[in-house]
Amino acid sequence: MEAELIERCLGGDENALGEVIGLYQDRLYAFGLRLLKNPQDAEDAAQDAFVRAFRGLASYDKSRPFRTWLFTIMHNRCMDLLRARRPDISIDEEAGAAAADAAASAPDHGPLAFETALVEKALAGLPPIYAEILLLQYKEDLDGAGLAEVLGVPEGTVKARLSRARAMMREKLLQPSVPADRITCGDLK
Amino acid sequence: MKDREDRIAAAIAALPEIKAPAGLRLAVLAALRRQEAPWYLPALRGAAVLLAAWGAAVLAAGAFWAMTNAGELAALAADPGSLVMTLKAWALGALTLLPKAWDIAVSVPGLLADNPPPLTLLAELTAAAALTTAWLSRVPSRDAARN
Numbered sequence: 001m002e003a004e005l006i007e008r009c010l011g012g013d014e015n016a017l018g019e020v021i022g023l024y025q026d027r028l029y030a031f032g033l034r035l036l037k038n039p040q041d042a043e044d045a046a047q048d049a050f051v052r053a054f055r056g057l058a059s060y061d062k063s064r065p066f067r068t069w070l071f072t073i074m075h076n077r078c079m080d081l082l083r084a085r086r087p088d089i090s091i092d093e094e095a096g097a098a099a100a101d102a103a104a105s106a107p108d109h110g111p112l113a114f115e116t117a118l119v120e121k122a123l124a125g126l127p128p129i130y131a132e133i134l135l136l137q138y139k140e141d142l143d144g145a146g147l148a149e150v151l152g153v154p155e156g157t158v159k160a161r162l163s164r165a166r167a168m169m170r171e172k173l174l175q176p177s178v179p180a181d182r183i184t185c186g187d188l189k
Numbered sequence: 190m191k192d193r194e195d196r197i198a199a200a201i202a203a204l205p206e207i208k209a210p211a212g213l214r215l216a217v218l219a220a221l222r223r224q225e226a227p228w229y230l231p232a233l234r235g236a237a238v239l240l241a242a243w244g245a246a247v248l249a250a251g252a253f254w255a256m257t258n259a260g261e262l263a264a265l266a267a268d269p270g271s272l273v274m275t276l277k278a279w280a281l282g283a284l285t286l287l288p289k290a291w292d293i294a295v296s297v298p299g300l301l302a303d304n305p306p307p308l309t310l311l312a313e314l315t316a317a318a319a320l321t322t323a324w325l326s327r328v329p330s331r332d333a334a335r336n
Binding site: 014026028050051116134166 | 193207216221224
């Protein structure tokens with residue numbers, strides 16, 4: 001199905017391009033928003049990633065998942081934007097206000113939604129390289145090889161970074177600023 | 190330890206979906222179209238606008254002429270000899286000019302919406318220039334016919 005769509009894209013079929021965008025736009029935008037913490041930057045990064053992906057489609061290796069290739073481009077774009085930001089603009093302090101807002105506006109599922117908001121906030125408080133590896137593995141379900149390809153690092157580095165990211169996430173979730181009675185996964189300690 | 194990891198994994202996997210802005214798809218497609226456009230696209234668009242202006246001007250001039258010369262046209266119709274001479278002198282030019290102007294006025298908005306095909310534009314510009322020149326060259330003949 002997806003392979004057929006990509007073939008049609010290669011043939012210049014604009015409807016197929018639209019379908020591929022439809023398949024991935026929410027995931028790419030959400031990934032960008034959680035990493036960049038700014039809706040406009042996330043939209044720009046997603047748009048740029050799609051354009052670069054389609055412009056370079058001829059060089060795409062069809063034996064690899066398209067999703068991995070697309071997220072590799074998105075990762076590079078996000079890292080470029082983060083590097084370009086002035087150092088006095090904190091990406092940790094604002095704690096992903098945009099992503100947290102988006103989570104708050106999601107449908108209410110009772111206590112789970114509240115827990116989700118805390119996780120969103122904890123994730124936003126991580127340095128981007130740790131936040132993205134957690135998102136790519138658990139939200140996008142990429143395996144070790146996929147993570148290595150997207151991040152452009154060896155699998156050993158992926159494992160080490162993932163381990164560090166999990167530890168940082170635990171610390172964030174158990175910070176005193178997070179009310180203990182709100183942590184439904186409070187038995188993490 | 191494994192349990193902790195599972196809980197973190199489950200919590201992240203359960204993060205809500207976030208909808209991309211409604212205009213993202215169109216913005217991507219528009220950006221792709223812009224990048225595919227040739228470097229001389231502005232010149233093509235300029236030529237298309239020129240053609241549209243020419244078509245509109247010719248149609249407007251034809252309508253104005255018909256309104257201001259309605260009496261003369263009626264008189265010509267009553268005198269078949271003069272009518273034939275006048276037609277020979279200039280009306281045939283107008284009869285080819287006006288349909289072409291109409292055709293161009295109708296088709297140019299479509300050309301502007303997409304990337305105007307250079308050959309089509311060149312052909313239309315050439316035709317417009319030739320018809321205009323031919324018509325202008327008949328204007329003295331019209332005066333001669335009138336006298």
